[in-house]
Amino acid sequence: MEENPQRRIIGNGKHLRLIDRGGWEHVERIGVSGIVALVAVTEDDELVLVEQYRPALDRRIIELPAGLVGDREGAEDEDMKDAARRELLEETGYEAAGLRYLTEGSISSGLSAEVLTFYLCPNVRKVGPGGGDDSEDIVTHVVAFAGIEDWLRSKEAEGIMIDTKVWAGLHFARATESQGEKA
Amino acid sequence: MEENPQRRIIGNGKHLRLIDRGGWEHVERIGVSGIVALVAVTEDDELVLVEQYRPALDRRIIELPAGLVGDREGAEDEDMKDAARRELLEETGYEAAGLRYLTEGSISSGLSAEVLTFYLCPNVRKVGPGGGDDSEDIVTHVVAFAGIEDWLRSKEAEGIMIDTKVWAGLHFARATESQGEKA
Numbered sequence: 001m002e003e004n005p006q007r008r009i010i011g012n013g014k015h016l017r018l019i020d021r022g023g024w025e026h027v028e029r030i031g032v033s034g035i036v037a038l039v040a041v042t043e044d045d046e047l048v049l050v051e052q053y054r055p056a057l058d059r060r061i062i063e064l065p066a067g068l069v070g071d072r073e074g075a076e077d078e079d080m081k082d083a084a085r086r087e088l089l090e091e092t093g094y095e096a097a098g099l100r101y102l103t104e105g106s107i108s109s110g111l112s113a114e115v116l117t118f119y120l121c122p123n124v125r126k127v128g129p130g131g132g133d134d135s136e137d138i139v140t141h142v143v144a145f146a147g148i149e150d151w152l153r154s155k156e157a158e159g160i161m162i163d164t165k166v167w168a169g170l171h172f173a174r175a176t177e178s179q180g181e182k183a
Numbered sequence: 184m185e186e187n188p189q190r191r192i193i194g195n196g197k198h199l200r201l202i203d204r205g206g207w208e209h210v211e212r213i214g215v216s217g218i219v220a221l222v223a224v225t226e227d228d229e230l231v232l233v234e235q236y237r238p239a240l241d242r243r244i245i246e247l248p249a250g251l252v253g254d255r256e257g258a259e260d261e262d263m264k265d266a267a268r269r270e271l272l273e274e275t276g277y278e279a280a281g282l283r284y285l286t287e288g289s290i291s292s293g294l295s296a297e298v299l300t301f302y303l304c305p306n307v308r309k310v311g312p313g314g315g316d317d318s319e320d321i322v323t324h325v326v327a328f329a330g331i332e333d334w335l336r337s338k339e340a341e342g343i344m345i346d347t348k349v350w351a352g353l354h355f356a357r358a359t360e361s362q363g364e365k366a
Contacts, residue, residue: 010194010195010196010199010201011193011194011195011196011201012193012194013193013194013201013203013208014208015208016193016201016208016209016210016294017201018193018194018196018199018200018201018210020196021238021239022238024238024239025196025197025198025199026199026238026239027199027201027210027294027295028239029294054289054292054293055204055205055207055209056204056207056209056211056289056292056293056294056295056296057289057292057296057298061289061292063289063292103339103345103350104344105344105345105346105347105349105350106237106239106240106244106246106344106346106347107290107291107346107347107348108290108291108294108295108297109237109239109240109244109246109346110237110239111199111210111212111239111291111295111297112210112239112291112294112295113239113240114291114294115240115344116347118347149358156286161287161288161289161292161298162286162288163288163289163290163292164288164289164290164299164301164347164348164351165290165347165351166288167286167288167350167351167354167355168347168348168350168351168354170354171350171351171353171354171357172350174354174357175332
């Protein structure tokens with residue numbers, strides 16, 4: 001396949017743009033410099049998850065805390081790690097003591113230009129209410145790793161979808177543990 | 184947030200459609216009934232991965248074998264498991280002896296209506312060349328679980344991106360093993 005084929009805009013929204021690139025269509029975000037996703041672990045070996053209604057899927061979904069970087073007026077050059085801390089605090093009320101870079105990956109490579117940057121946030125502490133910004137209505141779940149698979153399956157049985165990144169987060173949390181780090 | 188808000192089409196491609204739903208924009212696939220993603224494991228405890236150039240990200244990406252369901256003329260009602268077997272064989276040349284349902288999850292819930300259905304394919308066997316259909320140029324990697332983390336990191340160091348679903352696949356492969364099943 002030819003690399004770097006020509007871009008043609010099919011449709012422009014306020015936040016998303018539909019592109020054709022040499023016959024391959026995809027969507028990209030407008031005015032965003034990155035996306036962060038957070039594997040946030042408490043001192044008691046619990047994972048911090050968020051649940052919210054997602055219009056694209058018309059249902060409630062359980063996900064890793066995550067958010068857009070550089071999408072706010074006056075903060076277009078926001079640092080990725082600062083955005084990670086801000087999103088975790090806004091969405092869940094938890095504060096990250098430190099952040100460790102995990103990976104940078106595509107999530108829907110056939111359809112979207114999105115790249116997510118994953119950080120491990122060990123030893124997070126509850127310092128605020130969470131719940132998201134004015135446009136969001138987020139429920140926080142703090143779930144012990146012992147039994148988290150069963151907990152996720154019980155949520156699925158209730159009709160709540162588990163976002164694929166949650167399972168990736170379980171891998172990262174366990175991989176970190178097995179390296180002998182307290183995560 | 185109001186549920187089931189009104190849909191408005193912002194842009195229509197051949198394969199993708201950009202939608203506004205009560206102020207929330209997202210993309211959906213046209214003429215597709217599902218997407219399958221495959222955690223395919225050999226008898227020698229290796230994971231089968233694919234690598235291909237992705238125009239949306241303008242780079243090569245390592246992913247789980249995956250594909251669209253119901254997108255072919257005359258096969259609109261294709262069964263999910265049949266599609267899973269077909270995609271695995273087309274992309275990698277490996278044949279699935281059996282399939283086990285793992286989960287159904289969103290991958291980019293803020294932007295896309297996509298839902299992926301994950302199957303575990305234990306004991307896959309090489310029976311064909313793989314490489315994908317006429318529009319695809321796919322390289323297959325068969326990587327031992329012992330050392331797979333290092334292998335993925337070495338690919339990242341070469342500038343090849345690892346799709347997030349690969350890490351989720353590692354979780355599923357390990358979770359299955361720890362249940363005492365030969366995966």
